Amino acid sequence: MVRFAVATALTLLIAAQPASAGDRRAGGKLLLTNGVTSVEGAAGGGLASWAVIAGNETRDGIGGKVNATIVTLPDFDLESFGGAIGVNDRLELSYTHQSFDTRAAGVALRLGRGFTFKQEIYGAKLRLFGDAVWDQDSWLPQVAIGAQHKRATRGAVIRAVGGKGDRGTDFYVAATKVVLSRSVVVNGTVRFTKANQFGLLGFGGDRYDRRRPQFEGSAAIMLSPRFVLGVEGRTKPNNLGFAREQKAVDGFAAWAVTRNLSLTAAYVDLGDIATVRRQRGAFLSAQGSF
Numbered sequence: 001m002v003r004f005a006v007a008t009a010l011t012l013l014i015a016a017q018p019a020s021a022g023d024r025r026a027g028g029k030l031l032l033t034n035g036v037t038s039v040e041g042a043a044g045g046g047l048a049s050w051a052v053i054a055g056n057e058t059r060d061g062i063g064g065k066v067n068a069t070i071v072t073l074p075d076f077d078l079e080s081f082g083g084a085i086g087v088n089d090r091l092e093l094s095y096t097h098q099s100f101d102t103r104a105a106g107v108a109l110r111l112g113r114g115f116t117f118k119q120e121i122y123g124a125k126l127r128l129f130g131d132a133v134w135d136q137d138s139w140l141p142q143v144a145i146g147a148q149h150k151r152a153t154r155g156a157v158i159r160a161v162g163g164k165g166d167r168g169t170d171f172y173v174a175a176t177k178v179v180l181s182r183s184v185v186v187n188g189t190v191r192f193t194k195a196n197q198f199g200l201l202g203f204g205g206d207r208y209d210r211r212r213p214q215f216e217g218s219a220a221i222m223l224s225p226r227f228v229l230g231v232e233g234r235t236k237p238n239n240l241g242f243a244r245e246q247k248a249v250d251g252f253a254a255w256a257v258t259r260n261l262s263l264t265a266a267y268v269d270l271g272d273i274a275t276v277r278r279q280r281g282a283f284l285s286a287q288g289s290f
Helices: 002-015 155-160
Strands: 062-072 077-087 091-101 116-129 142-152 167-179 184-193 212-224 227-234 248-258 261-269 280-289
Touching: none
Parallel strands: none
Antiparallel strands: 062 077, 062 280, 077 091, 091 116, 116 142, 142 167, 167 184, 184 212, 212 227, 227 248, 248 261, 261 280
16 A cells, blocks of 8 residues: 555646646647556556557657556455557557555465565556547547566466466557547447456466456547546456456546546456455546656
8 A cells, every 4th residue: 555655646746747738748749648557567458458659649649647546345455557659659568566455355365464476567658550549530549559567476386376477468449430420439349358357366377277258348438628538348367277367347536636647447257266246336536747
């Protein structure tokens, strides 16, 4: 919780910095059209990586974001913090550090109370074609490809439960469209992955040990230029024999407090995690962008 508080303070500090009207880094994107921060650090929704590029920059500038997120569940806590740089609304480079606290469930899992899994995620995303916002005279979405290299800790535990490794790389293709006339945002992403529980429980397993396509979908309605409500769903591979991995869903609300600060709250259902059933709880995130 201390790391989350510090990361949140840094997010708010950056968001509070004034931007001069003549500085191209102040950006020209419409509010919230750069997305919020996904659980793995890419610009998007809470669960899904979108085709949009982090930061407020347009094609003439460099922007970025910092973020802090906590997911609190009945038996676990997930904290993450990180940042991303967006270059000319074309390229995104991101970093995220995750910490997954097993709390009292660690005793039942024979790991010890408060046993913590950690993971670092290095991401890159490239917009190929389309513009999710400005191409309103076309149904063509904004399309991007991306990769996320993940490095998990606790390799010995990962191997003990059937995981094949503690490092892996996901590849994905995302398509995002904003329909301003209907105040709607839709996204679809296909991810090629063998990550267990987003990578926190390693990669591959005793059931499957190869990348398989998984789907991430988002749909949202813009109630105002500053407020968005939406839902998401994400399938996950089921690689480990000792515990079934289920799909994840959420319902979220995102609020652009200012051009440089957005807050996201969601109800999230991650299904069963490592034999511990019905992990449903709250997702809270703060993002500062420039």
